[in-house]
Amino acid sequence: MSDDTPVCPYCEHEEPDAWDIYFGCQLNGTVTITCGACGVEYLCTIVCTLNFYSRQKLEPKE
Numbered sequence: 001m002s003d004d005t006p007v008c009p010y011c012e013h014e015e016p017d018a019w020d021i022y023f024g025c026q027l028n029g030t031v032t033i034t035c036g037a038c039g040v041e042y043l044c045t046i047v048c049t050l051n052f053y054s055r056q057k058l059e060p061k062e
């Protein structure tokens with residue numbers, strides 16, 4: 001199961017403030033998260049998706 005927020009496997013509580021966990025994440029990895037609802041630690045695997053957006057450096061002349 002995957003989601004855009006970590007979900008506690010014990011009580012299914014979603015961690016809405018998990019972006020600080022993602023911050024600085026450059027590789028996929030597993031972190032330990034303490035559930036904000038039931039207080040139990042669980043493992044969460046972060047899967048980072050790399051996206052590229054290309055655009056012209058110079059604005060087109062009108």
Ligand SMILES: [Zn+2]
Nearest residue numbers: 008011035038
């Ligand atoms: Zn929980």
